Amino acid sequence: MTELNIGLFGLGTVGQGIYRVLERARNAHASISRICVRSLAKKRDIDIPANMLTDDPDDIFNDSAINLIVEVVDNAEASWRIVRRALEQGIPVVSGNKAMIARHLPELIALQRRTGAALLYDASSCGSIPVIRNLEEYYDNDLLLEVKGILNGSSNYILSRVFDHGEDYGYALKRAQELGFAEADPSFDIKGFDSLFKLVIITVHALGVYVDPGRVFTYGISAISDFDIKYAREKGVKIKLVAQVVKLDDDRFTLFVMPEFVSPGKYIYSVDDEYNGVVIRGECYDRQFMFGKGAGGLPTASSILSDVTARLHNYRYEYKKMSYEGRPAYTTDVSLRIYLRHKNPEVPYGLKFDKILERYISDHTCYTVGDLSLAELMLHPELLSDPDVFICNIPRFFESDDDGSLSNIN
Amino acid sequence: MTELNIGLFGLGTVGQGIYRVLERARNAHASISRICVRSLAKKRDIDIPANMLTDDPDDIFNDSAINLIVEVVDNAEASWRIVRRALEQGIPVVSGNKAMIARHLPELIALQRRTGAALLYDASSCGSIPVIRNLEEYYDNDLLLEVKGILNGSSNYILSRVFDHGEDYGYALKRAQELGFAEADPSFDIKGFDSLFKLVIITVHALGVYVDPGRVFTYGISAISDFDIKYAREKGVKIKLVAQVVKLDDDRFTLFVMPEFVSPGKYIYSVDDEYNGVVIRGECYDRQFMFGKGAGGLPTASSILSDVTARLHNYRYEYKKMSYEGRPAYTTDVSLRIYLRHKNPEVPYGLKFDKILERYISDHTCYTVGDLSLAELMLHPELLSDPDVFICNIPRFFESDDDGSLSNIN
Numbered sequence: 001m002t003e004l005n006i007g008l009f010g011l012g013t014v015g016q017g018i019y020r021v022l023e024r025a026r027n028a029h030a031s032i033s034r035i036c037v038r039s040l041a042k043k044r045d046i047d048i049p050a051n052m053l054t055d056d057p058d059d060i061f062n063d064s065a066i067n068l069i070v071e072v073v074d075n076a077e078a079s080w081r082i083v084r085r086a087l088e089q090g091i092p093v094v095s096g097n098k099a100m101i102a103r104h105l106p107e108l109i110a111l112q113r114r115t116g117a118a119l120l121y122d123a124s125s126c127g128s129i130p131v132i133r134n135l136e137e138y139y140d141n142d143l144l145l146e147v148k149g150i151l152n153g154s155s156n157y158i159l160s161r162v163f164d165h166g167e168d169y170g171y172a173l174k175r176a177q178e179l180g181f182a183e184a185d186p187s188f189d190i191k192g193f194d195s196l197f198k199l200v201i202i203t204v205h206a207l208g209v210y211v212d213p214g215r216v217f218t219y220g221i222s223a224i225s226d227f228d229i230k231y232a233r234e235k236g237v238k239i240k241l242v243a244q245v246v247k248l249d250d251d252r253f254t255l256f257v258m259p260e261f262v263s264p265g266k267y268i269y270s271v272d273d274e275y276n277g278v279v280i281r282g283e284c285y286d287r288q289f290m291f292g293k294g295a296g297g298l299p300t301a302s303s304i305l306s307d308v309t310a311r312l313h314n315y316r317y318e319y320k321k322m323s324y325e326g327r328p329a330y331t332t333d334v335s336l337r338i339y340l341r342h343k344n345p346e347v348p349y350g351l352k353f354d355k356i357l358e359r360y361i362s363d364h365t366c367y368t369v370g371d372l373s374l375a376e377l378m379l380h381p382e383l384l385s386d387p388d389v390f391i392c393n394i395p396r397f398f399e400s401d402d403d404g405s406l407s408n409i410n
Numbered sequence: 411m412t413e414l415n416i417g418l419f420g421l422g423t424v425g426q427g428i429y430r431v432l433e434r435a436r437n438a439h440a441s442i443s444r445i446c447v448r449s450l451a452k453k454r455d456i457d458i459p460a461n462m463l464t465d466d467p468d469d470i471f472n473d474s475a476i477n478l479i480v481e482v483v484d485n486a487e488a489s490w491r492i493v494r495r496a497l498e499q500g501i502p503v504v505s506g507n508k509a510m511i512a513r514h515l516p517e518l519i520a521l522q523r524r525t526g527a528a529l530l531y532d533a534s535s536c537g538s539i540p541v542i543r544n545l546e547e548y549y550d551n552d553l554l555l556e557v558k559g560i561l562n563g564s565s566n567y568i569l570s571r572v573f574d575h576g577e578d579y580g581y582a583l584k585r586a587q588e589l590g591f592a593e594a595d596p597s598f599d600i601k602g603f604d605s606l607f608k609l610v611i612i613t614v615h616a617l618g619v620y621v622d623p624g625r626v627f628t629y630g631i632s633a634i635s636d637f638d639i640k641y642a643r644e645k646g647v648k649i650k651l652v653a654q655v656v657k658l659d660d661d662r663f664t665l666f667v668m669p670e671f672v673s674p675g676k677y678i679y680s681v682d683d684e685y686n687g688v689v690i691r692g693e694c695y696d697r698q699f700m701f702g703k704g705a706g707g708l709p710t711a712s713s714i715l716s717d718v719t720a721r722l723h724n725y726r727y728e729y730k731k732m733s734y735e736g737r738p739a740y741t742t743d744v745s746l747r748i749y750l751r752h753k754n755p756e757v758p759y760g761l762k763f764d765k766i767l768e769r770y771i772s773d774h775t776c777y778t779v780g781d782l783s784l785a786e787l788m789l790h791p792e793l794l795s796d797p798d799v800f801i802c803n804i805p806r807f808f809e810s811d812d813d814g815s816l817s818n819i820n
Binding site: 028129141313 | 427437537539548680696700730735
């Protein structure tokens with residue numbers, strides 16, 4: 001078995017986590033030879049021999065002893081330059097950058113096929129939960145119907161604090177950042193983009209179809225108000241930021257990221273704080289629930305380690321499902337039932353409901369509950385950026401029978 | 411990609427499930443060529459062309475077109491004969507027979523290495539939950555500390571009915587059998603052997619160490635009484651049949667199957683009915699929880715299908731951890747705290763406690779709560795078969811911090 005000599009890019013929370021994890025994994029047959037950082041001057045609370053550090057990528061790319069590159073820089077452009085160059089040079093790469101991967105996946109797949117070098121990125125989705133690997137290898141068949149979950153640790157942490165602990169939204173957000181759950185740019189988390197990128201990657205490995213992130217409805221929690229929280233409490237449900245990809249029938253599927261009213265009858269109702277939870281539903285096996293730490297340096301690092309050791313055995317994603325016959329096609333022509341909270345009595349921006357079921361009007365707040373198509377919702381981007389509007393999905397069309405037996409849901 | 415022509419042994423609940431699942435999995439590149447059954451005469455509620463059926467194993471073993479054998483007979487001896495012959499003939503096999511695998515694993519590993527033919531058996535543990543594959547591939551490192559879970563669907567179903575629905579034990583057992591959760595011989599489930607065999611297999615893939623099932627403390631739920639249930643209810647806990655393998659330190663681990671008082675603070679507290687739930691704990695990633703259907707024909711069949719499709723890509727277990735340096739050694743020299751319910755005031759069979767914490771004596775029932783070593787417990791087999799005695803583990807030494815954030819546990 002060949003030893004892995006790793007060239008590491010990035011020494012933030014995750015990078016330092018990888019360094020620590022590799023020190024502890026005695027049988028990993030992998031060690032870090034060189035670490036490329038943006039600034040050598042930066043003070044770090046980890047003791048690393050100075051000669052391991054460099055700020056010149058060539059010190060890694062031109063080191064012929066390095067046979068694996070691990071890339072955990074948070075800048076997506078830098079990540080893309082590193083990964084592309086590595087693959088072009090035929091060096092396998094492990095990356096955790098979901099934004100870069102979600103945006104460039106078709107090119108990355110083509111690059112892997114052309115150069116034969118492999119790219120692994122299980123850490124990019126759900127931190128320590130092995131979602132990608134299981135979708136690729138274990139749920140490697142036609143039976144998959146739905147992947148739905150809480151994929152973003154920091155927005156979930158914020159909602160938990162607000163919901164279960166009555167904390168103020170801004171305070172909870174600040175705490176999430178202090179605890180290192182939140183991305184450098186919090187809007188990445190709370191506006192749903194982090195969940196979106198993970199969902200796009202998951203969809204490729206779940207259904208074998210790539211959907212450009214720009215074509216996916218993505219709406220976060222930044223506009224949530226005390227009124228919305230009170231409304232949900234009164235209904236006995238929680239608001240969670242949910243990402244889902246759902247097969248509507250043999251030929252069509254849809255996917256979106258959107259806050260959702262989650263009833264106690266659902267597994268994800270119980271997923272709180274910085275944790276992630278994913279429900280995989282299929283024919284025959286019904287539902288499986290995977291739960292674990294989705295954020296933080298060490299959990300993500302342990303997931304990176306799993307990709308690293310997989311490389312010891314030359315593991316690569318085959319993207320098998322992309323060659324399946326009868327792959328379903330992406331559609332936004334699906335009817336949703338939503339809660340729309342707005343300021344003035346008339347529905348903002350002339351949003352067209354197919355059917356309105358409830359209207360609430362008061363001098364300071366109004367809301368409308370009704371059915372409309374996802375496509376119609378996507379015709380009104382101005383709606384999504386209006387701070388006086390909040391939209392929440394009321395699960396209905398995607399609800400099949402109860403999530404099964406976790407006793408808290410009975 | 412070569413098509414898989416499957417020779418199937420066994421057409422019970424799982425065998426019929428496999429037949430149905432393969433009909434639905436359009437892209438599986440696998441089809442059943444021949445099915446060997448014990449009795450051709452037997453009436454079956456599934457429509458299968460008569461010429462596919464045979465009662466002569468040679469019709470499969472001598473068919474050169476068959477390149478994968480799937481074996482789901484419930485008799486362990488028959489299973490062993492089939493799997494051994496297949497491997498000796500160099501034909502890959504997928505098996506779901508946990509008893510056979512747990513008993514013969516060392517020979518099966520040697521056979522695979524000698525003949526180069528692969529044996530896959532993910533379906534043998536936890537039905538549809540991909541525990542083995544994840545332990546082998548994803549948790550392929552030193553960081554694993556513990557695998558603990560509810561591995562037997564039917565005993566869990568029975569306990570759920572008794573505990574949460576106040577049903578009579580015998581009635582619940584009968585229902586479990588009617589629903590097809592219980593093995594043909596229910597003692598296999600309720601005496602803990604099904605959990606034991608799964609635990610032995612899990613331990614090989616978790617820590618790289620094989621422990622003969624005969625050396626593992628195994629105690630089931632058949633002696634549980636209303637008194638025990640009332641006792642647990644008063645303490646606000648549930649009794650679950652728990653299998654666990656735990657690393658005590660870098661050099662030692664222990665494993666056993668035993669009823670346990672499970673507090674609401676634990677993930678497995680919420681695992682009810684025929685479901686299975688497994689907690690994988692490690693350094694860095696803390697705990698992960700996998701939950702799904704552990705029993706029933708279709709869930710098990712879908713797991714078999716995952717092994718079948720894995721064979722399309724020549725996947726095999728590498729048993730990597732067996733070659734790790736510094737593998738921990740099995741010990742029973744570990745102190746447990748137990749609840750021992752017995753008939754007469756004196757502790758039965760002179761069982762030696764290191765420390766007794768509580769004694770309860772009444773004219774009809776007594777119990778003792780105290781600490782003793784697992785080794786001492788294993789010195790008294792007569793204790794385990796005494797219908798007037800019930801033993802339940804009080805988790806203590808293996809408890810680390812709270813299982814983390816599933817809201818139902820707060």
